[in-house]
Amino acid sequence: MKTYEVFLKRPGKDSFTHVGALEAPDDDLALSFARDCYARRSEGEQMWVVARTDLLVADPTELEMADREHRHNDGALLRDLRRAPDSPAS
């Protein structure tokens, strides 16, 4: 059995969204099972089914950005500046 990832797209401007995974012996049965497992209630009008081995998987260490404070601007610094009594923006 191979593992497949399933993506659905609803009508309109929504993009494809990952909805889950499944196991199937081949591509054709993967499409068949995907319909029955994830799309039997009209959850989407288009479906992608991708073998997990065909996905490009990033190295998680490249995604570790928690310690990069400058990547996480929540506006607090600017807000505090504006609120300062001598701020030109206040």
Place this chain on the structure above:
Amino acid sequence: MSDVDPANVNGAHGLVLALADDELCIGQNLAWWIAVGPFLEEDLALTSISQDELGHARALYGLLGDDIDALAYGRQAHEYRCAHLTELPCRDWGQTLVRHFLYDTAETVRWEALAHSSWKALGAVARRALAEERSHLRHASGLLSRLLRTEAGRSRLLPLFDQFAPMACELFDVPTGCSDDALVAAGVMARALSDQLAEWQGTVDDALTDAGYRLQWPAVDRSGSAPLGRSGRRSPHFAALHAEMIEVLSIDPSATW
């Protein structure tokens, strides 16, 4: 009720009732697999197909009357017209798969024969069902062709074809009170049940030829009156199946859902 319902001329109602009873029994039997399928995806697939078949039953009963529950659940055993194949419990998954393939290939042949019926409402039901059959067949054929490439699959499944395929011919028996030729002449069906049987046997033969196997079809003249399910004779499995279907209604006849 339908517009051009040929008013049961030539037993059109008897034909629809037989097809509806097939769908009801198949749907009920497939639903048994919920939570006990051999793997999760197959569990969901079989029970999703079960709902489709029950949906076909509801649509067909709806052509015959407004009280669908009374038609589906409220008749005496001898008033049902299902083929005995549909009554089999098939608690072994291999049995379920082989019957699923035989039944859905047969269904496809008969829906095609009804898709442009002179009974307009019946034609509409048939065309909608045909769209669903494509995915049912992809499921059945996909699993079957794959398993028939393995020795374990062949040794389990091929004997089941020998056992079930002759039984499945009954799906094309002419229900008591119907006339094969007259239903075709009235345009209810595009092709006689006897022709549909031959076409379906060809489909099954082709699938098994791909697997290097040849079925022996029984030489039975099926053009006469139906000797088995289509005449009202029930198999020994029907009583338990029906009791399960009407379990809730037996407790509370006013139950709705």
